[in-house]
Amino acid sequence: xxxxxxxxxxxxxxxxxxxxxxxxxxxxxxxxxxxxxxxxxxxxxxxxxxxxxxxxxxxxxxxxxxxxxxxxxxxxxxxxxxxxxxxxxxxxxxxxxxxxxxxxxxxxxxxxxxxxxxxxxxxxxxxxxxxxxxxxxxxxxxxxxxxxxxxxxxxxxxxxxxxxxxxxxxxxxxxxxxxxxxxxxxxxxxxxxxxxxxxxxxxxxxxxxxxxxxxxxxxxxxxxxxxxxxxxxxxxxxxxxxxxxxxxxxxxxxxxxxxxxxxxxxxxxxxxxxxxxxxxxxxxxxxxxxxxxxxxxxxxxxxxxxxxxxxxxxxxxxxxxxxxxxxxxxxxxxxxxxxxxxxxxxxxxxxxxxxxxxxxxxxxxxxxxxxxxxxxxxxxxxxxxxxxxxxxxxxxxxxxxxxxxxxxxxxxxxxxxxxxxxxxxxxxxxxxxxxxxxxxxxxxxxxxxxxxxxxxxxxxxxxxxxxxxxxxxxxxxxxxxxxx
Numbered sequence: 300x301x302x303x304x305x306x307x308x309x310x311x312x313x314x315x316x317x318x319x320x321x322x323x324x325x326x327x328x329x330x331x332x333x334x335x336x337x338x339x340x341x342x343x344x345x346x347x348x349x350x351x352x353x354x355x356x357x358x359x360x361x362x363x364x365x366x367x368x369x370x371x372x373x374x375x376x377x378x379x380x381x382x383x384x385x386x387x388x389x390x391x392x393x394x395x396x397x398x399x400x401x402x403x404x405x406x407x408x409x410x411x412x413x414x415x416x417x418x419x420x421x422x423x424x425x426x427x428x429x430x431x432x433x434x435x436x437x438x439x440x441x442x443x444x445x446x447x448x449x450x451x452x453x454x455x456x457x458x459x460x461x462x463x464x465x466x467x468x469x470x471x472x473x474x475x476x477x478x479x480x481x482x483x484x485x486x487x488x489x490x491x492x493x494x495x496x497x498x499x500x501x502x503x504x505x506x507x508x509x510x511x512x513x514x515x516x517x518x519x520x521x522x523x524x525x526x527x528x529x530x531x532x533x534x535x536x537x538x539x540x541x542x543x544x545x546x547x548x549x550x551x552x553x554x555x556x557x558x559x560x561x562x563x564x565x566x567x568x569x570x571x572x573x574x575x576x577x578x579x580x581x582x583x584x585x586x587x588x589x590x591x592x593x594x595x596x597x598x599x600x601x602x603x604x605x606x607x608x609x610x611x612x613x614x615x616x617x618x619x620x621x622x623x624x625x626x627x628x629x630x631x632x633x634x635x636x637x638x639x640x641x642x643x644x645x646x647x648x649x650x651x652x653x654x655x656x657x658x659x660x661x662x663x664x665x666x667x668x669x670x671x672x673x674x675x676x677x678x679x680x681x682x683x684x685x686x687x688x689x690x691x692x693x694x695x696x697x698x699x700x701x702x703x704x705x706x707x708x709x710x711x712x713x714x715x716x717x718x719x720x721x722x723x724x725x726x727x728x729x730x731x732x733x734x735x736x737x738x739x740x741x742x743x744x745x746x747x748x749x750x751x752x753x754x755x756x757x758x759x760x761x762x763x764x765x766x767x768x769x770x771x772x773x774x775x776x777x778x779x780x781x782x783x
Contacts, residue, residue, distance in 0.1 A: 303431065306332050307423035308415040309782035310408045317403030322411045323782060324397040325428055328419055330384060333397040335418040336360050336411070337382055345384055345397060353381045358401060360414040378407050392428050393435025426779030430772065433764060440764030440775070441469045444718060447779055448531065455580040456530045456704070460717050468714045469721075472520065473763050476513050476728075480756045483509055487749040506748070507739045513755075514732040520716050521725050526704045527717035529614055533575060533582035534703040537609045539637070540619035541629045545647040548686035549619060550574065550587040553696065578696045581704055586613070615702050616642045617695070620660060622683070623651035630655075631663065638667050641677040641702045643695060650685040657683055678702055720775075724758045731755035 306326030312319065324333050330345045339348065339356040348354055361374040381400040390396040401407045416422060426447075433443045445465030452458035463469065486501035529535075538546045554574055572587040586609045610616065616637055620630055644664065646657050661681060680698040684691030716722055735751035760766035 303434065306420045307427055308332075308412055308420040309423040309428070310412060311398070311782040312403065312408070314405050314408075315403075316405075320401050320403035320405075320408035322399045322401065322408055322415070323423075323428065324399075324415060324420060325390070325392045325394050325423075325431065326420070327395065329395040329397050332415060332419040333382075333399065336414040337380070337399065339382065345382070348382075348384060350384045350386045350389075353383050353400070356380055356382050358399070358407075358411055358414075360410065362410065362413075377410060378402055388435065388437070391437065392431040393437045394431060423781060425781050426776030426783065429779055429783055430776040433772075439467070439470050440767075440772075441473070441721070441762060442467055443764075444720075444775065446783065448717070450780070450783065453533060453575075454530070454577055454582045457582070457717075460527060460530055460715050463714055464717075469716070470763050472516070472714055473759050476516055477756060477759050477763075477765070479509060479513055480752055480759070484749050484752050484756065487745045487752070491745055491749075503739055507736060510732055510735050510739070510752070514729060514736070517725050517729045517732065520714070521722065521729065523713065523715040524717075524722040524725075527715035528719070528722075529703050530581060530715065531717040533584040534699060535584050535586065535609075535612060535614045536617060536699050537586040537588060537613040537615075538617045538619060539588055539610055540633065544619045544621040545686050546619050547572075547587055549617065549645065549647060549684070549695075550585055552684070552686040552689055552692050553585060576696070578700045581700050583696070583699055610637075610640075613640065615699050616640050617645055617699070618642050619645045619647050620655060621648055622646040622653055622655050623648045625654045626659065626663070634663055634667050637677075638664070639677050641679075643680045643682055643698045643702065645695060646681075646683045647686055649683045649690065650688050657681055721762055724762045728755040728758035731758065 304327065306324065306328040308322060308324045311321040311323040326332075334345045336358060337345070337356050338359050339345075339354050341348070341354065343354075356379075357376045358378045358380050359374045359376050378401045383398050383400070385391070385396040385398075387394045399411055401411060412422065429438075429443050429446055432438050433440060438446075441464050445461050445463075448461035449458065449465055452461050483501065483506060487506070538549055540546050550572065554576060573584060575582055575584050577583075588609055618633055618637055620626070620633075644660055646655065646660060664679060680702060682691055682695045682698050684695055686692070716725065731751045731754035735748050735755070738747045738751060757766055761768075761771075764772075
């Protein structure tokens, strides 16, 4: 990114026609730069007006900047605008800020930006306003990421998580853990200075107890990471089953529209279709896949390859069975193959005479539970539906949501981790704390324990931005749109 000494400007509202278009200016010269293209009805300068109040004015500019006509050109009024100033450090960026609220047409807001760049500003890079707010101490890194997650929220639940981060709830938890670690390290290092005098500032039992408590808090946050990710990104839900069990009909039924082509001919679905629905404030991303079977058709094989990849990445599987036909070996192989995944076992076509009961299906699953590898079995739910009539589809939607999220999120005092960056750094901090506990149990020196505690402290510091890396910051803020 450019220098922080630069004054920057950008359009802060989406491009296109709209009622209002906002151009934002920030930097040490924001007021004089903006003053050169604005004229307030009151006749006052931007330096004279009260901050945080809107003033009526005009955008005045001469777009002819070179050639013989430039000498004769007179600046003209291009739009009537509202102007507000925000003075450092009480602004979003921590710098002087001017916002120009013009009519929302792309020609107008682009002209304002062009005029500003010709009078001393430069165009902002993606996320530069928020990055300046972070660097100027207006927010920490989790709050900055909360800004982006608020903008990109795809559901009310993901918006709630984003707002918790933006309001600093995750930061407070991380900072509490860091404060406790700083205290432990300080006691250990103070004891090192008096090692010859055999003075201890903290005994081993207290040190271990406090380290275990901090580790427990970190592990609790880590437990929320998968749930938080699914709420933020949507629950990846893949419909699987042998050909003609009604997978595409299920997709259409859940969506309430004819999104997928339905046919009795096996192999109709060749690609993975993706659509999304909202269920109780959470986005469910639905994937319809090709029916898995042996075939020599090259295109169908490619479809099944993509289906297998989607299944591997899924959070929840909808394993569909045809209730109007008796179970066959292929049905049994599906149960064996996906026993370790969270699944909604769906018995479809209940509008037809039954040949495969839910009791039989549950019995088969339970038999496979006993023989599953590692003894691990993903949670299962059972739903009878008719994709044709819609019976049971609401129960199916709720079953998908309850398999993936809800337990921790519904607790009012819970804070969920939703970003991979946070999860990775919390994991690193947890590993360091576990190593510190082993070092204490093994009677290793205070230097060894302090080293592990400092590693945990650094990992937590990276989460909130107390310890920063320019490459990481650039990567984070590059995700933002220009103007934020």
